[in-house]
Amino acid sequence: MAADRQDAGRTAQQGGGHTCSCGEHDPAGDPELDARVVPHAIRHATIFGALDGVRPGAAMVLIAPHDPLPLLAQVEQRDPGAFEVSYLERGPEAWRLRFARR
Numbered sequence: 001m002a003a004d005r006q007d008a009g010r011t012a013q014q015g016g017g018h019t020c021s022c023g024e025h026d027p028a029g030d031p032e033l034d035a036r037v038v039p040h041a042i043r044h045a046t047i048f049g050a051l052d053g054v055r056p057g058a059a060m061v062l063i064a065p066h067d068p069l070p071l072l073a074q075v076e077q078r079d080p081g082a083f084e085v086s087y088l089e090r091g092p093e094a095w096r097l098r099f100a101r102r
Helices: 002-015 040-052 069-078
Strands: 032-034 059-064 083-090 095-101
Touching (some): 032 040, 040 059
Parallel strands (some): 032 059
Antiparallel strands (some): 083 095
C-alpha cells in the first residue's frame, strides 16, 4: 500500500500534476478559478488558498466579477513580488487575470 502511494506520487510529480492518489489528471494549460461562483464571504480566502498552491514557474487564471484591484494589493502585501500578474480580459462581465509565480 505504501509503495502504491509512492508510485502515484512519483507519477504525478513526473507529469507536473498534483501528488495525491485520487487518479485525477490536470488538463493542459493553467488551471482556472472562477471566483464569480464563490460566496463573497469566503472569496478572498479561496483565492489565497489557490494561489498558495501555485508552484514556482507555474500559473493560474482567476476569473473575477470586477477589476480585483483590492485583491491585487492584498496579494502583493501578503507575498511581495511572488507573482507576475497580467490581464487576459478586462470586463465588462468578467475580468480574467493570470497569476504566474516567480
